[in-house]
Amino acid sequence: MxxxxxxxxxxxxxxxxxxxxxxxxxxxxxxxxxxxxxxxxxxxxxxxxxxxxxxxxxxxxxxxxxxxxxxxxxxxxxxxxxxxxxxxxxxxxxxxxxxxxxNSNAVAELAFGMMVYMARNFFNGKSGSELKGKKIGIHAYGNVGQNVGRIARGFGMEVYAFDPFMTDEQIKAAGATPLHSAEEMYGMCQYISLHIPATEQTKKSINYDLLKNMPKGAVLVNTARKEVIDEEGLGKLMEERADFHYITDIAPDCDCFNKFEGRFFATPKKMGAxxxxxxxxxxxxxxxxxxxxxxxxxxxxxxxx
Ligand code: 3PG
Structure with a gap:
């Protein structure tokens, strides 16, 4: 049988x-x-x-x-x-x-759950901020990315996407403004949501040099894979910039981000899907x-x- x-x-x-x-x-x-x-x-x-x-x-x-x-x-x-x-x-x-x-809608909804949680100071009651009017850059505009775009539009965010495997027309048809390099997108979006797979090309590609140009109050949202992050570079940047936030559904291997109180959050076990x-x-x-x-x-x- x-x-x-x-x-x-x-x-x-x-x-x-x-x-x-x-x-x-x-x-x-x-x-x-x-x-x-x-x-x-x-x-x-x-x-x-x-x-x-x-x-x-x-x-x-x-x-x-x-x-x-x-x-x-x-x-x-x-x-x-x-x-x-x-x-x-x-x-x-x-x-x-x-x-x-x-499972893409579930992952996208969690990304917003984490963004609101961070923007409202982990629900501690202190005055926080809103997502409306903020620029969000979606890194890879596939199934999850497009769900993030749809929800972001509902929040009244300005939605940008970078995806080297899609044409401008495809990205526009799916409701985002296409950008042509990760550097350009990270340089202008306060929120970045990652939806790239972990491959030999992408591993550790979200690094210090890319992230350092994010605008004031930067929030990096990771519901993709921890392997795509250069954790050392991100940690260095968060040491240097007290305005930089990292929220992730895939906890880093080290506990070295825990010291960034109020700027770092990881779910206890990957739960996007x-x-x-x-x-x-x-x-x-x-x-x-x-x-x-x-x-x-x-x-x-x-x-x-
Ligand atoms: C996926 O690649 O589909 C998601 O990361 C979900 O992974 P999971 O099934 O382990 O929750």
């Missing part, structure tokens, strides 16, 4: 697990669940006899892929697939997919993609070549 594993260190909402189960069992497959596991060894043991698996930010390393002797397809229920060893998948004839767009709606959207999409691949060979959303 075809076995589908859900391996989630950070579990989906039960309603999403139930929905995935329905899709999988309607097909006559068996669903196996591994949640809140505490070591990679547990994951490695769980993949031994599965044909397909659904993960979130779980690390599908070479060791995991090699241990999954029957694995044909792995779906990252979400956007970023930097947690999957794509070369190992390709080497072992495993199709890797993501579910783009399915942690809503029932996003879990249902991404989880069920993942289950359907698995069925479509196994039954019809449908490779739409494949991310490894």
């Amino acid at each position: 075809t076995k589908v594993l859900i391996a989630t260190d950070k579990p989906f909402a039960p309603v999403a697990v139930n929905g995935i189960r329905e899709i999988v069992e309607a097909q006559g497959y068996e669903l196996v669940l591994l949640e809140k596991y505490t070591s990679q060894d547990e994951l490695i043991a769980a993949v031994a006899d599965v044909d397909a698996m659904i993960i979130r930010s779980d690390k599908a390393t070479k060791e995991v892929i090699e241990a999954a002797k029957k694995l044909k397809v792995i779906v990252r229920a979400g956007a970023g697939f930097d947690n999957i060893d794509l070369a190992a998948c390709t080497a072992h004839n495993v199709v890797a997919m993501n579910t783009p767009g399915q 942690q809503t029932e709606e996003a879990n249902v959207n991404a989880g069920l999409a993942a289950a359907r993609q698995i069925v479509n691949f196994i039954e019809k060979g449908d490779e739409k959303f494949r991310v490894n070549k």
